[in-house]
Amino acid sequence: xxxxxxxxxxxxxxFDRRAGNDAICDLIVELAESxxxxxxxxxxxSGDPEDQIVRFRRxxxxxxCIPQAISLFRLGEEPVDxxxxxLGQDVIYAGGGSMVNLLAIWRAHGIDExxxxxxxxxxxxxxxxxxxxxxxxxxxxxxxxxxAVASGLGVLPGSACVHxxxxxxxxxxFLRAISAGELEPGLGLEDQTxxxxxxxxxxxxxxxxxxxxxxxxxxxSGSAREEELYSRRLEDNRQPINDxxxxxxxxxxxxxxxxxxxxxxxxxxxxxx
Amino acid sequence: MQALRQVVAFGGGGFSQExxxxxxxxxxxxxxGTAxxxxxxxxxxSGDADHYIVRFYNAFRERTRPSHVSxxxxxxxVPDIRSHLLAQDVIYVGGGSLISLLGVWRAHGIDSxxxxxxxxxxxxxxxSAGSLCWFAEAVSGYHDEVNRVPGLGFLRHSNAxxxxxxxxxxxxxxxxxxxMPSGFAAEDGAALRFVGDELVEVVASRPEARAYKLExxxxxxxxxxxxxxxxxxxxxxxxxxxxxxxxxRLMPVRQAAA
Numbered sequence: 001x002x003x004x005x006x007x008x009x010x011x012x013x014x015f016d017r018r019a020g021n022d023a024i025c026d027l028i029v030e031l032a033e034s035x036x037x038x039x040x041x042x043x044x045x046s047g048d049p050e051d052q053i054v055r056f057r058r059x060x061x062x063x064x065c066i067p068q069a070i071s072l073f074r075l076g077e078e079p080v081d082x083x084x085x086x087l088g089q090d091v092i093y094a095g096g097g098s099m100v101n102l103l104a105i106w107r108a109h110g111i112d113e114x115x116x117x118x119x120x121x122x123x124x125x126x127x128x129x130x131x132x133x134x135x136x137x138x139x140x141x142x143x144x145x146x147x148a149v150a151s152g153l154g155v156l157p158g159s160a161c162v163h164x165x166x167x168x169x170x171x172x173x174f175l176r177a178i179s180a181g182e183l184e185p186g187l188g189l190e191d192q193t194x195x196x197x198x199x200x201x202x203x204x205x206x207x208x209x210x211x212x213x214x215x216x217x218x219x220x221s222g223s224a225r226e227e228e229l230y231s232r233r234l235e236d237n238r239q240p241i242n243d244x245x246x247x248x249x250x251x252x253x254x255x256x257x258x259x260x261x262x263x264x265x266x267x268x269x270x271x272x273x
Numbered sequence: 274m275q276a277l278r279q280v281v282a283f284g285g286g287g288f289s290q291e292x293x294x295x296x297x298x299x300x301x302x303x304x305x306g307t308a309x310x311x312x313x314x315x316x317x318x319s320g321d322a323d324h325y326i327v328r329f330y331n332a333f334r335e336r337t338r339p340s341h342v343s344x345x346x347x348x349x350x351v352p353d354i355r356s357h358l359l360a361q362d363v364i365y366v367g368g369g370s371l372i373s374l375l376g377v378w379r380a381h382g383i384d385s386x387x388x389x390x391x392x393x394x395x396x397x398x399x400x401s402a403g404s405l406c407w408f409a410e411a412v413s414g415y416h417d418e419v420n421r422v423p424g425l426g427f428l429r430h431s432n433a434x435x436x437x438x439x440x441x442x443x444x445x446x447x448x449x450x451x452x453m454p455s456g457f458a459a460e461d462g463a464a465l466r467f468v469g470d471e472l473v474e475v476v477a478s479r480p481e482a483r484a485y486k487l488e489x490x491x492x493x494x495x496x497x498x499x500x501x502x503x504x505x506x507x508x509x510x511x512x513x514x515x516x517x518x519x520x521x522r523l524m525p526v527r528q529a530a531a
Binding site: 045046047048049072073074075076097098100101103104105107108109142143144145146 | 318319320321322323344345346347348350352369370372373375376377379380381414
């Protein structure tokens with residue numbers, strides 16, 4: 001069987017107990033398709049903060065896997081052979097933060113090439129926020145302050161915008177970029193949703209939280225069109241800890257109403273067509 | 274009048290590594306000639322580590338107007354980084370990963386802003402990666418091997434920091450013989466003050482801290498210990514000892530690598 005090259009792009013995820021986050025951790029372990037998979041966090045995009053690494057180790061330490069983090073800022077204290085270490089993983093998880101910094105640092109260390117190799121070798125690549133957008137041709141980053149168009153590594157076709165409804169300014173910039181042709185059509189990924197790509201095809205979208213969706217965004221006669229994709233709802237029996245802001249709920253409701261008018265056209269992504 | 278272009282390159286030390294010993298930091302502040310200097314911290318090489326930023330403010334709050342620029346959280350920082358940097362008396366660069374530091378600076382265009390600030394007379398200083406970055410080439414021990422990394426090149430020399438361990442000395446000598454430009458190395462607690470490309474003074478926050486000038490002489494490396502002024506000297510004998518003239522050692526390749 002040919003190696004499946006897979007990327008799971010997440011719109012927003014953390015290693016904590018907020019609704020949906022546990023279910024996504026479960027999904028990652030399941031997708032690894034290996035007994036006691038080795039999962040490696042690259043927290044580069046946020047400068048390798050200790051607290052993120054601790055949360056990651058705790059979350060995946062509770063599951064049947066071997067978690068590890070590689071800090072490019074601490075290679076002096078913890079020297080590793082980056083290529084050997086990364087190619088030895090079952091899953092590589094790229095954390096969120098600054099997309100501009102992420103790319104600059106990966107390129108400075110030559111990690112971008114190693115990660116392409118990992119992807120080609122069939123290691124499951126996961127990423128959230130900046131760590132998700134970086135795999136596409138482009139995305140919307142707030143690395144420079146105001147949301148702006150940024151190029152990614154272009155492993156996956158099209159574009160992506162994360163935190164889709166929770167950051168309305170970012171979403172508006174994405175819509176404008178797509179309508180103006182600055183970005184290829186792409187996906188709007190809400191927090192606790194994800195898009196699984198096999199090779200370079202969208203195989204499935206998932207949602208781990210009530211009401212959270214993945215939107216397909218395309219250009220349509222000078223403006224942008226958002227279409228909600230059918231997402232597989234991930235089940236999670238754990239009690240979540242949540243705080244949803246009122247303005248996000250309202251925006252979600254508006255979009256849901258708009259989407260329901262087009263529900264007839266709602267379709268499944270990729271090969272499920 | 275053209276502004277003085279100044280870099281103070283620490284081999285190690287300052288608030289990052291010498292808690293309770295402010296001698297090197299005070300020395301830099303003294304160079305500004307201002308009572309309440311504006312000092313901006315760039316913690317990029319550490320990934321903008323929170324604890325590092327807090328320590329910076331604790332160290333400088335009382336005698337300066339401190340600020341910092343975070344390139345990992347720009348949405349919350351100063352909107353116009355260039356004007357902010359140009360308005361400083363001192364730009365202080367923290368330690369960490371030199372390769373990550375340079376990558377991020379270039380992505381945000383900070384390298385050219387720093388060049389402008391340097392030419393406008395803002396004093397640039399830093400330790401470890403924050404020292405290496407100013408030179409044409411750095412002997413960086415931050416990764417599994419001691420590597421030769423091109424820096425910003427504000428100074429045409431090469432540089433090594435934490436010059437106490439044998440690996441770095443051996444690597445510096447090897448790289449010099451491979452054609453790296455001649456340069457300077459500083460131990461923890463020693464700082465090199467440059468005006469333009471010229472080394473004008475070596476100071477130290479510890480009596481024993483030393484710095485060296487390194488150059489290639491044929492197939493050998495000439496390592497000269499530099500006269501150093503101990504900033505904490507109180508007695509005449511301490512002052513004399515601190516100023517002792519440098520000893521010169523010619524080191525053949527084999528010995529150099531030992």
